Amino acid sequence: MQTFSKLLYVCFTIAPIIFAYFVKIKKKESIKLYGQEKYYYKNIFLFYTQSCRDHLIKLKPCDNNCPQNHLILLTNFIATAKQSISICVLTLQLFNIFEELIKAHHKGVEVKIIMDREMIGVNSxxxxxxGRIGIPVKTQGENSCIHHKFCIVDEDDKASAKMFFGSMNFTLNGMLSNYEHITLTNDYRITEKFTKEFNALWKEFELI
Incomplete structure (x- = not known):
């Protein structure tokens, strides 16, 4: 009888505790996969700010909304790459980002660039x-346009993969003269889809 009582005690006191523990573990796993603990989303909105042109040139921002601060954010984002950088853009005229890609390459990061064919002359x-330092650039065939603007960092590492994308061309006008948006995220569900698109284009396109 005492043994049976002890068994009932275990079932109705300890068992619920164990069950609650496993529910808590599962909930944490769910949050890590789909919740705010793991993934972030930062949105940047750019607007007409010709008065900040000198700030981009002199690398001295005037306030939090200054395009120079946004450029610093993007270059620092790229600088965190440890394995790879895959960038697909219409054109690449922002010197700071260009230099950051070269720095990454010299650190052993694999850098791959896709650029629109019509912009090759502008970026020659x-x-x-x-080409001299060994960073491959590919472009599409004729009669089409690459209008993507995205950059993926460490795409194959689910724990650290991240990217930014949006409407902004990588030009001074894109940062100063237009109304644009950029989204930064480490949501692997998003980076994975963009990575598949980039790899498909990379396979299809030809080296410059």
């Missing part, structure tokens, strides 16, 4: 430098 000096 930069492309020549990239």
């Amino acid at each position: 000096p930069k492309l020549q430098k990239l």
